[in-house]
Amino acid sequence: MELAISCRNLCKTYPGKPPVVAVKNLNLEVRSGSCFGLLGPNGAGKTTTLEILEGIITPDSGDVQVLGRSWLTDAKWLRSRIGIALQETKLSERQTVGETVTLFRSFYDRGMSPEEAIALVSLEGKTHARLSNLSGGQKQRVALACSLVGDPDLLFLDEPTTGLDPQSRRQVWDIARSLIDRGKTILLTTHYMDEAEQLCTQVAVVDHGATIATGSPRDLIRAHGGDHRIEAQFSGVAPQLDAFLALPGAVTARVEADQVWCGTESPHATLPALLKLLEVQGCTLIGLGTRAATLEDVFVNLTGRHLREESMR
Ligand SMILES: Nc1ncnc2c1ncn2[C@@H]1O[C@H](COP(=O)(O)OP(=O)(O)OP(=O)(O)O)[C@@H](O)[C@H]1O
């Protein structure tokens, strides 16, 4: 297995009063030709990790290999082989799309033509438009074109779709997929679990500067609570957590006041038993739902917290 990125025991503390430990013994392996997602809440250390891998900041300690090389010895070569789309790209609003991408092309000795990069992000019709006249989604695609114009082997995308409308997000996903089809490797960060599930073959869940789980979205979901979630709301005194965990097929359970979330591999077995349990306990059912489990559930299962505050239930 060829690795595009490998890092071991990565550490980074920002000095200050008090110092901020941003990355703490983080390990990561990204296979060549894959789309890998770093998931984690605000402040988890995703951008810091990316900036270390991009050669923008130096770690305090740890081994970093990018495309089989080290930033300490091969910085120039690495810079010519990677593409970067920062979490916030400040491009000149007065320049046209064509001028902007041409400027970025001039930074590289090799690469594709600006026209080709613009076509890859489907902005041919906007080549002569000023950035000030583009939508947020179109600007994001210009930033992507700038990161692509050096024809990189490895692309870093820091929250490529944050703040975009659903249609623009899907356009960015299509671009990412087409790049993977062309043999590129992508490392992206995201708060959106559906994005990770759609795009990434492997993900690492990052919390407090360390990876707390790694695997394919499907394997992680399976391993942390099963494929399905049953959610029930009721009135009355909740049964003990152990009673839910003992239900047939139940893998995990969480009880909060008048609500229970139960992870299961066999909803057809768990659901009737759960309803019976509530009935025997004298609880009255108020609401009931089943759904496919998501990476968000994995995060909640691992940390007891939600990835994004707005997804708090
Ligand atoms: N230049 C800096 N100086 C001091 N502290 C910093 C700096 N950059 C980041 N931090 C701190 O390091 C921690 C990790 O930040 P980082 O930007 O890597 O998180 P993140 O996972 O990318 O978060 P987000 O999802 O909000 O983008 C945070 O506590 C942050 O406040």
Ligand SMILES: [Mg+2]
């Ligand atoms: Mg960030």
